[in-house]
Amino acid sequence: AVILAIESSCDETAAAVVRNGREVLSNIISSQIELHTLYGGVVPEIASRKHIERINQVIEEALAEAGMALEDMDAIAVTYGPGLVGALLVGVAEAKAIAYAAGKPLIGVHHIEGHISANYIENKELKPPFLCLVVSGGHTHLVKVKDFGVYEILGRTRDDAAGEAFDKVARAIGLGYPGGPKIEKAAREGNPQAIAFPRAKVADNPYDFSFSGVKSAVLNYINGCHMKGIPIVEADIAAAFQKAVTDVLIEHAMTAAAEFQMEKFAIAGGVASNGTLRSGMEAACRERGIQFYHPSPVFCTDNAAMIGAAAYYEYLAGKFAGWDLNAVPNLKLGER
Ligand code: ATP
Ligand code: MG
Ligand code: FE
Secondary structure (H helix, E strand, O other): OEEEEEEOOOOEEEEEEEEOOOEEEEEEEEEOHHHHHOOOOOOHHHHHHHHHHHHHHHHHHHHHHHOOOHHHOOEEEEEEEOOOHHHHHHHHHHHHHHHHHHOOOEEEEEHHHHHHHHHHHHOOOOOOOEEEEEEOOOOEEEEEEEEOOEEEEEEEEOOOOHHHHHHHHHHHOOOOOOHHHHHHHHHOOOOOOOOOOOOOOOOOOOOOEOOHHHHHHHHHHHHHHHHHOOOOOHHHHHHHHHHHHHHHHHHHHHHHHHHHOOOEEEEEOHHHHOHHHHHHHHHHHHHOOOEEEOOOHHHHOOOOHHHHHHHHHHHHOOOOOOOOOOOOOOOOOOOO
């Protein structure tokens, strides 16, 4: 089956054509990063307005690059949550209009299910069960993928998401938005041992996370430097912060792998493109004889190919959306 997928949950307007959930025929991403950089973060209303300007062009390019027309599609898939409501509504309205006019079935996809499914694209043999660490701008979940479309959340962040912490710390040390790639770059010149930032534990669940403590520790450290007149070494702060966050992520991930005796471990979401996290996870998995999976960076951050990958399994299960499909900004994983 060939699916046209649309993604507009945050600040990427994206469309892709995906065959059988694994073969990406086209993957067009129109990022609004330069626009939002001016404000130090995503401005929801600007995001919605840009989506509506760009979405038809992006879809046209996705079809053209795949060398296909709307008639060739077996279904139209769209992210309907979680995300910014105004941004989601643009994609949902567009997908409904296209599906209705072309007489195609409509599939509503959970954005985080999309991030997890990005792993299917390049790992053709990967199938559940496996564990997945989802680390994105708004979510930090340790998930047991029991079957296609069947998830159990083992743990989640109690406060900031991992990506959110990267973004906030980057802003504090003056690196700008989006923080993740900028922290990673600055950290290459820094010493992760230069500053001791805390590795937070959450009392009653070994799989839950907390990143507001390490974020505050960075802010306090910077204030302390200002007060004492000590020069701020951005590279060392970036390296030490990145190490503190990735150490905790890997430790929790490996605790879960041991407890659930899983042979396969995947990572997903924007932060999954971080080199320190990837190599750390890879080494930890290798040590324990666990097969490690990760998407290429372009499939880690927001894109529509991952939505097409997730949609394929909904298609196979005959789970189609009605014409009353709506945006659900706080949609939970495993709900529909
Ligand atoms: P969500 O998927 O939770 O709704 P989102 O869609 O905004 O949030 P993603 O697109 O998955 O998030 O990822 C963006 C996040 O990933 C940002 O917080 C960004 O800073 C972070 N990120 C991107 N690249 C890297 C990197 N190399 N290292 C660390 N973090 C990164
Ligand atoms: Mg984005
Ligand atoms: Fe995302």
